[in-house]
Amino acid sequence: MATKNQTLGEFIIENQAEFQYSSGELSRLINSIRLAAKMVNHEVNKAGLVDITGSAGNVNTQGEDQQKLDVFANNTFIKTLTNREIVCGIASEENDDYIIIEGQRCDNKNKYVVLIDPLDGSSNIDVNVSVGTIFSIYRRVTPVGTPVQMEDFLQPGNMQVAAGYIIYGTSTMLVYTTGHGVNGFTLNPALGTYYLSHPNMTFPETGRIYSVNEGNYNHFPQGVKDYIKYCQKEEEDRPYTSRYIGSLVSDIHRNIIKGGIYMYPKSSVANNGKLRLLYECNPMAFIAEQAGGAASNGYERIMNLKPSELHERVPFFCGNKEMVEKVEEYIQKAD
Numbered sequence: 001m002a003t004k005n006q007t008l009g010e011f012i013i014e015n016q017a018e019f020q021y022s023s024g025e026l027s028r029l030i031n032s033i034r035l036a037a038k039m040v041n042h043e044v045n046k047a048g049l050v051d052i053t054g055s056a057g058n059v060n061t062q063g064e065d066q067q068k069l070d071v072f073a074n075n076t077f078i079k080t081l082t083n084r085e086i087v088c089g090i091a092s093e094e095n096d097d098y099i100i101i102e103g104q105r106c107d108n109k110n111k112y113v114v115l116i117d118p119l120d121g122s123s124n125i126d127v128n129v130s131v132g133t134i135f136s137i138y139r140r141v142t143p144v145g146t147p148v149q150m151e152d153f154l155q156p157g158n159m160q161v162a163a164g165y166i167i168y169g170t171s172t173m174l175v176y177t178t179g180h181g182v183n184g185f186t187l188n189p190a191l192g193t194y195y196l197s198h199p200n201m202t203f204p205e206t207g208r209i210y211s212v213n214e215g216n217y218n219h220f221p222q223g224v225k226d227y228i229k230y231c232q233k234e235e236e237d238r239p240y241t242s243r244y245i246g247s248l249v250s251d252i253h254r255n256i257i258k259g260g261i262y263m264y265p266k267s268s269v270a271n272n273g274k275l276r277l278l279y280e281c282n283p284m285a286f287i288a289e290q291a292g293g294a295a296s297n298g299y300e301r302i303m304n305l306k307p308s309e310l311h312e313r314v315p316f317f318c319g320n321k322e323m324v325e326k327v328e329e330y331i332q333k334a335d
């Protein structure tokens with residue numbers, strides 16, 4: 001039973017048995033993510049002081065201007081996971097292709113692959129607004145002992161064995177699920193220890209916040225425009241409050257605690273929206289569902305989608321169940 005202020009280490013050990021494949025490997029994996037997150041947190045907290053802000057001077061496979069902190073976070077997570085010999089493959093939002101972990105550091109007997117968005121909310125790094133890291137973990141489907149393959153990464157979200165995010169905000173938190181609810185741990189920077197501060201995180205009964213970049217309103221499908229108008233209407237418990245940080249992790253974290261919906265729809269300028277199914281939508285969908293919410297592309301459950309490419313994008317609607325159902329209703333009605 002999760003006890004408040006239990007350390008993350010204690011919680012991982014205590015809940016290991018809950019995990020159907022428990023062999024300690026997943027615990028070691030979460031521990032490695034905890035370690036890498038501390039190193040990234042250390043740099044994030046100095047953003048502005050040290051030469052860690054601004055562009056890294058290259059464009060990533062997403063066509064985005066890579067930030068120095070994107071590169072630092074990417075290298076830190078990949079190195080930490082590789083050095084600890086617990087994964088057989090890694091895919092990252094910042095890397096064109098997936099990474100096969102093999103050679104003397106790994107006898108390839110490992111069973112897990114990790115997919116990461118090493119730094120989420122990159123546009124907020126230089127303006128001191130909270131950013132995050134997102135991770136998603138699967139058991140490989142190809143035979144243990146052989147190099148991982150694309151199919152180990154292109155699994156539907158409902159096959160995730162664990163997922164979570166780190167939020168580098170007013171405090172640093174690690175929030176994750178292994179399919180048994182969602183728990184949040186806050187880092188005590190003085191001690192370098194994470195403590196269970198948010199046991200069993202769940203969306204409140206009803207949500208009254210909507211989060212969307214309204215600057216794109218004119219380009220949204222009619223159904224999405226209608227839903228935004230519905231949120232703004234003076235009626236019943238509306239208008240809802242509009243809140244948009246521009247960091248997916250921070251917007252969803254707030255909405256899990258306060259109740260709300262995050263939307264990144266497709267538009268006439270971005271046919272599949274912006275967010276990446278594997279690194280952003282699937283892990284946040286797993287968290288949202290385990291917190292009693294829902295996640296959809298406007299028509300289907302995100303976690304039922306069968307990925308076809310490493311960096312594919314999908315429209316994303318995630319939050320309180322009844323709010324996601326409402327926006328789906330508006331989208332399908334307008335079709």
Ligand SMILES: O=P(O)(O)OC[C@H]1O[C@](O)(COP(=O)(O)O)[C@@H](O)[C@@H]1O
Pocket residue numbers: 064093117119120121122123213246247248249274
């Ligand atoms: O500036 P926009 O178009 O509203 O996009 C903001 C969204 O893009 C993201 O920054 C994309 O993530 P990355 O920073 O990892 O590329 C999300 O965190 C955020 O919700």
Ligand SMILES: [Mg+2]
Pocket residue numbers: 117119120121248280
């Ligand atoms: Mg992101």
Ligand SMILES: [Mg+2]
Pocket residue numbers: 070093117118119120121122
């Ligand atoms: Mg990113």
